[in-house]
Amino acid sequence: MRPDAVRGHLDGLILSVLEDGPRHGYAIIEALQARSGGALDLPTGTVYPALRRLERAGRLSGSWSTVGGRERRTYTLTRAGRHALAAQRADWSEFSSVVEAVLRPPRAAGETS
């Protein structure tokens, strides 16, 4: 999948993989790849500034902690982040159903009767 196509949805995707618990940067990247079955092939470098942006907006809280014997910056979804994720899911569901309805090839005349 082209990175350009993902860029507008990256924040929502990140919030989504943090829903089941805190993760550090690389674990978030691995989770994005795993959940997309490897189709989400965006430059990993763009994920780290997105984490900072979401933290500034209060949707994530980030702190340094020791994970697996190494110091890592770990991110947790905040209450505002959960609300934003729910809103984003609703928006996406509506948007995708509208686009799907328009993009679907019209059925041949014979099929409708």
Place this chain on the structure above:
Amino acid sequence: MSSALLDPVDAHLAELDRSLRGPDKARRDIVREVRDGLADAVDAYRRAGLDPHAAARRAVRDFGPVDDVVGLYQDELAAGQGRRTALLLAIALPALMLGWDFVWRSGLAPGPPAPAAVKVLAGVQDAAVAVIAAAALAIVALTFRRTCSPRRVAAAATVATIVAVVVCGGAAIAMSLVNLDQAWGRLTAQPACMLAYAVSIAVMVQLNRSAVRTLRTLRSASETPGRPRGGGGTTHTG
């Protein structure tokens, strides 16, 4: 040493470190996080069977060019520093006004009534503090909006600080000049006034320093070559 001879990860980190402009602590924190992330990626590729150099090259390739992320990070550095400056403004300026108010009302600085010009200047200063503090709070609130333009917010914080220093500092100096004998007497003989003057100067110096720091993140943000193509700070919303 040429960067080609360095480990690819170290060379990438050095380039990122060189490209970012902002407070040292914030920059170090960013580079440290990227270093950890790249180390994790190298470990993963080594576990998959790659040799250390090939693993490092793959990790760097996956990360993407430094130019592509510098603009995004610079936006965050500008927004963070802008928020700190606006917060300082919103807290320190009203606190300073209340402090001086306390000095006058408590009788710690006795003297004859102030001339009319001083009263007018004090009124201007009080009004300016109220407006600037409200604007600073609005700027702080804006930095929490994910879709705000970080550079505009940082610029607004810088302008508000300059206005505060010029108007409030200027009014304070004018008040002292209008009433020079009394001001000098208070400064040299009344400990409460000495302390109030010292704190006022310290606050003004700190506000100036914070504004200059914000301006630096701002200037480098606009000079950074790696802005997302064809868009500003608000294009990467999700």
